[in-house]
Amino acid sequence: MAREVGTEVGTTAREVRELPKAHLHLHFTGSMRPATLLELADKHGVHLPEALTSGEPPKLRATDERGWFRFQRLYDIARSCLRTPEDIQRLVREAAEEDAADGSGWLEIQVDPTSYAPRLGGLIPTMEIILDAVRTASRDTGVGMAVIVAANRMKHPLDARTLARLAVRYADQGVIGFGLSNDERRGLARDFDRAFAIAHEGGLLAAPHGGELSGPSSVRDCLDDLHAQRVGHGVRAAEDPFLLRRLADSGITCEVCPTSNVALGVYDKPEDVPLRTLWDAGVPMALGADDPLLFGSRLAAQYELARDAHGFSDPELAELARQSVRASRAPQDVRDRLLTAITAWAAP
Incomplete structure (x- = not known):
């Protein structure tokens, strides 16, 4: 039975932290606890x-180039504090916690291993360190975990x-899975089509970023050129009814990050994030x-925002x-267990 908390006089709402869910859009360094960043910076002498x-x-x-540069610079400084296998293990364990x-009950964490490889002995050692940390954290916390390897749109397509x-x-x-991150205003999705073809042929999920800093055309490019099965963000699809219908009809999920959208200036306030538009169009989210390191809130807070800023009811949050x-x-078996637990959370 889910614990209930008060919202308005005479009404109650279930605790969203107790709502079972999956987390599909979390970046590696960005998952770090602020206190951990301070400790690792002190450990490695990073100012x-x-x-x-x-x-x-x-x-x-980040809606202008200077703003995005500042965001990326802060992210790069934080990433420079991850220098040893022990640092990686700590980050992954704490993200799972x-x-x-x-x-x-399930976390898919996204990482570009090239960012850590110079300090960890190369790409293959880095991947093995990350995957070992994921297996250990999953075992110790009970949260199922997997990795999405993400290419950087700012680098050459051969990379x-x-x-x-x-x-x-x-x-x-x-x-x-295989993703594509960084500033979607730079470069063309089709420049990375061969990389995504390799991932498709290898049986990996295609989950590029699109429709955040750029408009609906960015989402269409992900679908047409990269054959995306999920879209990282995708919220700007709300500006194109035909694209919304396409996403809904294809059952392509948008990984919507409301707090991030506001923090980066895509929308001015939480109420402006088009959650209802996507929901009403039948687009899975x-x-x-x-x-969270840079935006200040984690997963449950996104559900609270959907409730508080957009009026999502408990049955809608469960969906x-x-x-x-x-x-x-x-x-x-993990999917079945989580879906059963969601039904229990939403039960009268």
């Missing part, structure tokens, strides 16, 4: 800017092909936290959780 030490999420607005506390082959190599060891599970690459 952190005030924006990462103030205890408050940094003020970010945070997800467990927020009701997540993406290398990563796609690496991802396929580990497809039976915990890698379930999986709420995600994106980069959002179901959509996250259905869109995941969790094993069938």
Whole structure:
């Protein structure tokens, strides 16, 4: 029986942290606890800017090039604090612990291993360190975990092909998908079509970013050129009714990260994030936290935002959780267990 908490006089709402769910949009370094960043920076002698030490999420607005550069610079500084296998193990364990506390029973964490390889002995050692950390954290916390290997849109497409082959190599060891991240306004999706073809041929899920900093055309490019099976973000599809219908008819899930959208200036306030537009159009959604280190909130807070800013009822929140599970690459027994638990949470 889910614990209930008060919302308005005479009404109650179930605790969203107790709602079972899957988490499909979480970046590796961005999952770090702020306290862990401070400790690792001290350990490795990394000077952190005030924006990462103030205890408050940094003020970010990435809708212009300068704003995105500042966001990326902060992310890169935080990433530079991950230097040893022990650092990687700690980050993954703590990400799983945070997800467990927020009701997540399945986590797909996204990583570009090239960012860590120079300090960890190369791409293959880095992947093996990450996957070993994922297996250990999953065993210790009870949260099922898998990895999405993500190429960087700002790098050469040949680099993406290398990563796609690496991802396929580990497809039976915990890698379930291939993504494309960074500023979608830079470069063309079709430049990365061969990398995604390699991933498809290797049986991996295609989950590129699109429709966040750029408009609906970015989502269409992900579908047409990369044959996306999920779209990271995708919220700008709300501006195109025909695209909404296409997503709904195809059952392609958008990994929507409301707090991130507001923090980066895609929308001015939580009420502006088009959750209702996507919902009413029948587009499946999986709420995600994106980069809690920089945006200040984790998974359960996204469901609270859907409730508080958009009026999602408990049955609707339960359906959002179901959509996250259905869109995941969790094993069938994990999916069945989570779906059963969601029904129990929503029961009268």
